[in-house]
Amino acid sequence: PDLAMIDISDSLSHELSLLAQASRVGFELHIDRIPVPEQLDDFCLRSGRARDELVLFSGEEYELLFTTSQPPAELTARLRARGVDVPVTAIGSVTAQAGRIGFFSSGRAVEYVDRTFDHFRRSG
Numbered sequence: 120p121d122l123a124m125i126d127i128s129d130s131l132s133h134e135l136s137l138l139a140q141a142s143r144v145g146f147e148l149h150i151d152r153i154p155v156p157e158q159l160d161d162f163c164l165r166s167g168r169a170r171d172e173l174v175l176f177s178g179e180e181y182e183l184l185f186t187t188s189q190p191p192a193e194l195t196a197r198l199r200a201r202g203v204d205v206p207v208t209a210i211g212s213v214t215a216q217a218g219r220i221g222f223f224s225s226g227r228a229v230e231y232v233d234r235t236f237d238h239f240r241r242s243g
Contacts, residue, residue, distance in 0.1 A: 122185060123141070123142050124184065126181060126184070127181075131175055132233055133235040145214040145220065146211050153174050171224060172231070175222070176233065176235050
């Protein structure tokens with residue numbers, strides 16, 4: 120099976136864009152399928168921060184984002200057979216629109232401006 124992989128330590132949105140550019144494909148990302156810790160909702164309520172924005176643009180998660188033609192259950196079983204017990208979650212799909220990322224929340228298309236922190240951006 121074809122496979123492309125990248126870590127999301129800068130942000131899910133940023134790394135997905137890099138993966139799309141390098142692979143010459145696009146993606147449809149379903150934000151509500153992304154696994155998040157239960158504490159995130161509490162944090163968002165207390166801080167007034169938008170949940171989807173944190174999910175898409177925060178960094179330091181140290182998770183792997185990858186594409187594969189295998190269904191998640193099959194891939195999970197194959198990994199477990201090799202002694203690797205990690206959760207696999209399908210959060211989107213590949214499209215033919217090279218470099219285009221479509222974001223969906225609750226089944227509706229939504230637009231976002233990339234708010235990933237840029238370590239090399241010069242300030243003011």
